[in-house]
Amino acid sequence: MAGLLQPLFDAISLGSIYALGALGIALIFGVMRLINFAHGHYIAFCVFALLIPSTEVVTGMLLGALPSWLIVLSVLGVGALLSIASEVVVFRRLRNANPAVLMIASFALGIVIQNVLLVSYSSRPKSVSLWPELSLPVEFFGASIPLLQVLTVLVTVVLLLGLVFFLKRTRFGLEMRAAAENFTMARMLGVRANRIILLAFGISGALAGAIALVLVSQTGTADIRMGLPIMLIAFVATVIGGMGSLQGAVFAGFLLGAISVTLQLLLPLDIRPFRDAFLYLAVIACLIWRPEGLFRAGPSSERV
Amino acid sequence: MSLLEVAGLTAGYGRTTVLRGIELAVDEGETLFIAGPNGAGKSTLLKTIAGVVRPTAGAIRLAGQEIASLAPEVIARLGFSLVPEGRDCFAGLTVEENLKLAGGLRPSASDAAAELTVVYDLFPVLRERRSIPAGLLSGGQQQMLVIGRALMTGSRLVAIDEPSLGLAPNIVDQVYESLALLREKEGLSLLIVEQSTVRASMMGGRLVLLRNGEIALSGDAVALSQGTALRDAYFGYEGAA
Ligand SMILES: Nc1ncnc2c1ncn2[C@@H]1O[C@H](COP(=O)(O)OP(=O)(O)OP(=O)(O)O)[C@@H](O)[C@H]1O
Ligand SMILES: [Mg+2]
Numbered sequence: 001m002a003g004l005l006q007p008l009f010d011a012i013s014l015g016s017i018y019a020l021g022a023l024g025i026a027l028i029f030g031v032m033r034l035i036n037f038a039h040g041h042y043i044a045f046c047v048f049a050l051l052i053p054s055t056e057v058v059t060g061m062l063l064g065a066l067p068s069w070l071i072v073l074s075v076l077g078v079g080a081l082l083s084i085a086s087e088v089v090v091f092r093r094l095r096n097a098n099p100a101v102l103m104i105a106s107f108a109l110g111i112v113i114q115n116v117l118l119v120s121y122s123s124r125p126k127s128v129s130l131w132p133e134l135s136l137p138v139e140f141f142g143a144s145i146p147l148l149q150v151l152t153v154l155v156t157v158v159l160l161l162g163l164v165f166f167l168k169r170t171r172f173g174l175e176m177r178a179a180a181e182n183f184t185m186a187r188m189l190g191v192r193a194n195r196i197i198l199l200a201f202g203i204s205g206a207l208a209g210a211i212a213l214v215l216v217s218q219t220g221t222a223d224i225r226m227g228l229p230i231m232l233i234a235f236v237a238t239v240i241g242g243m244g245s246l247q248g249a250v251f252a253g254f255l256l257g258a259i260s261v262t263l264q265l266l267l268p269l270d271i272r273p274f275r276d277a278f279l280y281l282a283v284i285a286c287l288i289w290r291p292e293g294l295f296r297a298g299p300s301s302e303r304v
Numbered sequence: 305m306s307l308l309e310v311a312g313l314t315a316g317y318g319r320t321t322v323l324r325g326i327e328l329a330v331d332e333g334e335t336l337f338i339a340g341p342n343g344a345g346k347s348t349l350l351k352t353i354a355g356v357v358r359p360t361a362g363a364i365r366l367a368g369q370e371i372a373s374l375a376p377e378v379i380a381r382l383g384f385s386l387v388p389e390g391r392d393c394f395a396g397l398t399v400e401e402n403l404k405l406a407g408g409l410r411p412s413a414s415d416a417a418a419e420l421t422v423v424y425d426l427f428p429v430l431r432e433r434r435s436i437p438a439g440l441l442s443g444g445q446q447q448m449l450v451i452g453r454a455l456m457t458g459s460r461l462v463a464i465d466e467p468s469l470g471l472a473p474n475i476v477d478q479v480y481e482s483l484a485l486l487r488e489k490e491g492l493s494l495l496i497v498e499q500s501t502v503r504a505s506m507m508g509g510r511l512v513l514l515r516n517g518e519i520a521l522s523g524d525a526v527a528l529s530q531g532t533a534l535r536d537a538y539f540g541y542e543g544a545a
Binding site for chain 1: 354355356375376377379380381385386388392394395396397401404405406408409453457
């Protein structure tokens with residue numbers, strides 16, 4: 001039993017990161033029909049915001065020097081602001097462009113963000129020791145689990161519950177769900193398009209900030225490419241979750257986390273480096289089985 | 305001054321012009337039917353008024369205010385409510401959430417709550433099913449929901465695109481009964497699009513016939529339905545009568 005607890009926590013905490021990433025992408029897709037490939041770069045940007053810009057290998061802390069609670073708030077804030085800025089500066093001007101144009105714009109934006117980081121911090125990974133005490137293990141039913149994993153799961157649960165409350169119980173949440181389902185109709189009922197889109201970008205960016213905090217305390221490094229693998233899997237999660245379905249995105253995020261960890265555990269040692277190939281194989285199988293995703297947004301668009 | 309005035313309106317999609325020089329007006333409390341064959345531009349006309357399709361020329365005035373280039377949410381806030389073709393309820397939202405969403409246009413929450421009771425009294429089946437997803441309603445119930453939703457906005461002018469589309473005749477009767485009731489009791493101005501002129505001659509009001517993006521004929525619905533002029537115009541016989 002205790003032996004299974006560790007992989008279980010691995011799966012849930014990895015799944016948490018994927019789920020938060022997928023949620024960030026699905027929120028924007030819902031209101032804009034935009035797959036924001038810059039999302040992974042938001043994560044990297046948030047990580048680097050902890051550090052003072054410098055191309056040296058070692059650099060001091062910027063936001064990372066603040067008290068812990070302010071680190072959390074400011075990193076979430078940086079993510080939200082960056083995301084909102086990309087809407088105002090880039091995506092808003094392309095509101096009526098077709099989805100392919102939007103997607104290409106998001107690639108371009110991602111490259112711009114990456115190059116800003118490259119110029120300010122160089123391409124060499126930097127070590128960041130943020131909250132080293134979190135790697136201490138805690139006893140949990142006889143297994144010792146790193147505190148960070150427990151916290152990751154808790155934080156994800158809190159964020160998800162908060163989001164559910166926001167979406168189900170608040171006026172803005174109602175408007176956002178309506179806008180995700182049929183944006184034009186929502187506007188014809190007086191929903192202010194720009195406000196809802198800004199809000200979605202803000203939340204999405206803050207989620208990128210949360211992922212950044214988890215990642216950096218997990219790995220202890222800042223690397224300008226660190227958001228990309230997460231972004232890729234999170235994107236896949238939104239696809240198999242059913243584009244635009246928030247529950248689907250979260251569920252698929254956790255599912256991919258679980259499959260990853262299971263493969264890691266079961267694959268023979270010499271095949272293990274190719275784990276992700278097997279993961280994507282599973283994804284392809286899933287898409288062949290259900291091309292529209294596991295969940296559709298809402299109880300289906302099968303209108304009468 | 306009419307509640308809605310459309311003058312010299314030209315609109316379309318990209319380079320194709322669909323509407324050419326449309327002139328019409330709806331007075332306070334009046335019902336105007338817009339009829340015409342497939343592809344005449346009826347839906348385009350309503351979408352242009354609602355701000356979803358951009359006009360290329362002409363004027364649209366709502367209660368005297370020019371709305372021709374405003375955003376859909378702004379036009380909705382000025383008091384124009386459109387029930388689009390195919391109903392477009394939010395399938396994933398509950399019946400009550402659909403209604404409450406539209407209630408956001410009301411000045412206060414208590415005002416919206418009071419109107420919710422009015423809508424539920426008008427369509428008791430909606431009250432019964434208020435907590436199920438709107439996508440699970442039958443077509444007729446969805447039509448009632450979207451009409452109720454338009455009422456929730458508090459607009460004085462409600463436009464409905466083909467309320468009879470895909471519904472059984474007895475359900476269509478019910479829908480029109482409730483529309484007639486709203487016209488009588490609330491003094492609502494209605495702009496109703498139908499392919500046929502049958503409902504217009506039954507319910508009464510003014511009728512505009514749209515063909516190929518132009519107004520082919522207009523007049524009193526009941527009077528027009530007596531002669532052959534309407535039928536001729538509908539099918540495009542030039543010079544007949
Ligand atoms: N989104 C669109 N993009 C391009 N052309 C369109 C679009 N919607 C409609 N059209 C074209 O505009 C013309 C008018 O269409 P519209 O839907 O307004 O007709 P309608 O009178 O409502 O017809 P129906 O009775 O079939 O609903 C048609 O020729 C149609 O092909
Ligand atoms: Mg139509």
